């Protein structure tokens with residue numbers, strides 16, 4: 166599909182050239198180094214106090230995966246050599262479909278949220294057994310050690326009160342006490358990007374980068390020589406790369422940022438992740454209406470919430486007349502569309518998604534240059550998240566961009582889906598605390 170037919174300004178707004186990506190690599194590397202040296206940087210470079218798993222970890226562990234709108238509690242049997250079995254799981258939305266509760270809005274308290282999480286875990290913890298828990302918590306935390314993670318700020322528009330600045334492990338332990346749960350020990354807390362990495366490293370020792378391309382975006386990696394703490398081993402570092410701020414924003418990025426909960430923060434995430442790309446699409450549609458590409462009065466964009474899933478269906482429609490898009494459009498109040506108009510929508514969505522994948526690939530290229538400047542060995546990048554897994558073209562675009570930026574060296578880079586990595590990686594982290 167050619168994208169050329171879109172108004173040239175929109176095309177320009179969402180196109181990012183090879184040269185721009187190369188500049189971003191340099192700027193990202195600069196921020197990595199500044200962050201590592203604990204100087205001012207948009208990359209927090211947060212130590213995890215976790216190092217490589219041996220691959221031999223085994224036993225039954227609980228895992229909690231709290232990442233946004235859903236929570237997952239799992240009982241996992243680690244069997245060594247990268248093998249595992251999920252024995253039981255409890256999945257629950259944090260916002261109920263019937264509006265009876267919402268644990269992620271500012272009206273909810275830390276006690277309510279953590280009581281809910283504790284109850285999900287208790288349902289898996291049979292009475293006479295003791296359990297060790299790994300907790301994947303998908304938000305920026307400053308760690309003092311593997312059981313002490315202080316939430317720096319919420320992202321992805323979450324806002325539960327009384328959690329920022331608190332130690333998440335303590336909040337969960339307090340909920341265990343309130344509910345009389347005595348047989349679960351929260352042994353490790355880690356970022357979801359690190360659990361994606363650990364889950365993959367449990368099977369494949371070449372894995373040294375982990376990333377999430379889903380509702381949120383973030384990347385972590387194994388830092389060979391972290392010198393800021395006494396922790397001597399190589400250490401997994403959570404870069405909080407969604408906060409990288411040297412990306413060139415277009416006018417839609419600026420509007421989105423201005424209207425978000427934390428203007429100025431999470432710049433890269435707001436250009437790349439599933440939580441925001443639908444909103445960028447919605448904002449750009451206004452201009453397609455203003456420039457007469459889409460009809461004026463038929464579309465109601467003001468209250469439409471366009472999700473990452475909607476964007477995936479826009480891209481996936483390969484039907485002759487774009488009929489799938491046609492059946493989706495009534496949710497924008499648009500009942501009569503022409504094929505050509507649907508094609509413009511698909512082109513716009515594609516442009517936004519491709520920009521996201523290209524930006525993400527540039528940050529991977531930078532991270533690789535940091536850990537192995539000569540590309541002397543093989544690397545696996547473990548990636549979890551709905552965008553990477555389900556968005557048409559996304560994974561392919563990342564690989565293509567890595568070749569564009571690294572040439573033949575990209576032969577040594579293997580991007581792999583780390584499906585459900587959060588739960589498994591959290592269990593592996595819990596297991597490493599016993600060795």
Ligand code: BGC
Pocket residue numbers: 232302303304305320321356357358377380381382383405407434
């Ligand atoms: C958070 C990260 C997290 C990412 C993916 C971001 O909003 O700041 O900590 O890893 O989302 O879930």
